[in-house]
Amino acid sequence: MKLKKLLSLALALGLASSLAACSSQGTSGASPTPAGSDPAPTADTTLNVLIVSDLEPLEPVFQEFAQANGISIQVESVPYAEIFNTIEVRLGAGESSIDVLVADAPLITNYAAKNYLGSMSEYISADSTSRITSASLAGGTVDGEIMALPLYSSCVNLYYNKDLFDAKGLSYPSIDPSERLTWEEVVALAQQLTYTDENGSQIYGLTFEQIDTPYQLLPLSQSLGATQYVNDDQTSTEGYTNAEAVVKAGQFYYDTFNTWNISPKIDGSESTGYFTAGQVAMFVGGSWQISSMDSAGMNWGVAPHPYFDGGEAVTPTGSWYMGVSNYSENKEIASKFVEWLTTDDETCQKTYSIMQNLPCNISVLDSIKQDSANEGTVAALNVYEAMNTAMARPQMVGYEEWQSVMQETYSDIKNGSDPQAALDAAVEEIDSLIAKYQQ
Numbered sequence: 001m002k003l004k005k006l007l008s009l010a011l012a013l014g015l016a017s018s019l020a021a022c023s024s025q026g027t028s029g030a031s032p033t034p035a036g037s038d039p040a041p042t043a044d045t046t047l048n049v050l051i052v053s054d055l056e057p058l059e060p061v062f063q064e065f066a067q068a069n070g071i072s073i074q075v076e077s078v079p080y081a082e083i084f085n086t087i088e089v090r091l092g093a094g095e096s097s098i099d100v101l102v103a104d105a106p107l108i109t110n111y112a113a114k115n116y117l118g119s120m121s122e123y124i125s126a127d128s129t130s131r132i133t134s135a136s137l138a139g140g141t142v143d144g145e146i147m148a149l150p151l152y153s154s155c156v157n158l159y160y161n162k163d164l165f166d167a168k169g170l171s172y173p174s175i176d177p178s179e180r181l182t183w184e185e186v187v188a189l190a191q192q193l194t195y196t197d198e199n200g201s202q203i204y205g206l207t208f209e210q211i212d213t214p215y216q217l218l219p220l221s222q223s224l225g226a227t228q229y230v231n232d233d234q235t236s237t238e239g240y241t242n243a244e245a246v247v248k249a250g251q252f253y254y255d256t257f258n259t260w261n262i263s264p265k266i267d268g269s270e271s272t273g274y275f276t277a278g279q280v281a282m283f284v285g286g287s288w289q290i291s292s293m294d295s296a297g298m299n300w301g302v303a304p305h306p307y308f309d310g311g312e313a314v315t316p317t318g319s320w321y322m323g324v325s326n327y328s329e330n331k332e333i334a335s336k337f338v339e340w341l342t343t344d345d346e347t348c349q350k351t352y353s354i355m356q357n358l359p360c361n362i363s364v365l366d367s368i369k370q371d372s373a374n375e376g377t378v379a380a381l382n383v384y385e386a387m388n389t390a391m392a393r394p395q396m397v398g399y400e401e402w403q404s405v406m407q408e409t410y411s412d413i414k415n416g417s418d419p420q421a422a423l424d425a426a427v428e429e430i431d432s433l434i435a436k437y438q439q
Contacts, residue, residue, distance in 0.1 A: 209285030
């Protein structure tokens with residue numbers, strides 16, 4: 001049962017009531033505009049673009065496209081805390097008042113199944129898709145159809161406290177990807193770096209920034225060979241989310257907290273503070289935390305994301321994508337706008353200059369790599385990871401449900417639950433939750 005055959009969740013959530021509630025917002029009860037029937041854009045054409053407020057600095061770039069194509073672009077900015085519900089309510093009601101929308105990477109498959117996103121494949125050239133990394137393209141492709149294209153991506157590294165390494169007489173990890181540490185080596189270091197200091201404070205060897213979140217924990221099982229967490233029909237996670245590689249990764253996660261005791265049993269909201277306060281020696285986190293490290297006056301270093309001995313080097317990736325509403329009456333020009341914004345070399349260089357987030361455009365990645373000023377920096381390391389080790393989060397119709405259950409499951413494992421039993425229970429709960437997506 002392919003995604004295209006899945007029953008739209010909008011029906012399950014009560015489409016009729018949503019339509020009534022949103023009728024005052026310009027809701028259109030009509031079916032999405034058929035491909036190829038879009039009217040030619042004119043000076044009266046307006047693209048309505050829904051973004052999260054973090055992307056407001058890109059509005060001047062959007063207007064460049066409008067001016068070049070003789071159209072208008074109307075931007076609607078919504079706070080992060082409201083963007084997901086806004087999409088659910090308005091596109092769940094079939095509104096035609098949104099042409100282009102922002103989409104978080106792991107929700108693209110879900111939005112495609114709900115018919116929130118329309119395929120852009122017929123409008124996007126092969127030359128354009130060749131300009132972005134394969135992992136980023138894959139993150140927006142569902143059943144071979146381009147449903148969204150990436151604005152930028154993300155990466156996670158291993159940061160360390162040089163002062164704590166110095167105190168134990170340990171050599172710093174190398175930033176060179178060819179000298180990437182294995183998790184086994186990290187554990188050996190973390191055991192030496194877990195101790196009570198002269199002031200009686202407990203120092204730990206290792207923590208994750210997002211302690212219970214799949215985004216940062218998925219690479220553990222992916223490094224061990226897990227590539228799929230739900231069956232092809234999107235009907236069951238049995239044998240996938242509790243596969244041998246996932247259980248083995250869960251056991252490693254359990255051991256860091258309960259066997260080796262190298263990681264503090266804290267919440268994700270506390271992890272960065274523990275690291276910047278000198279209570280943790282090694283920190284698996286994103287470059288967005290560098291400002292926190294610098295503000296704390298840390299003497300920090302960075303190394304590539306670890307992998308398991310005999311396994312594959314894998315790093316997290318994915319961030320905001322842009323797609324076209326399936327209910328848009330301007331699909332072609334909307335798709336061309338998304339194509340230009342996310343793949344055009346010059347435009348992507350501008351957006352990188354403004355946002356300073358890890359780009360997906362290969363030309364911009366190459367320019368970062370070739371700049372001698374970036375040699376031996378986090379920026380250069382992240383470019384390498386984006387082009388060589390990045391792996392997208394699993395494509396699932398029920399990713400929201402899967403992530404919620406898995407976050408609770410990782411928390412349970414952290415607190416001492418048996419990994420096999422916890423994952424088996426998770427599978428049972430997830431499968432009951434995603435049953436609503438089946439016909």
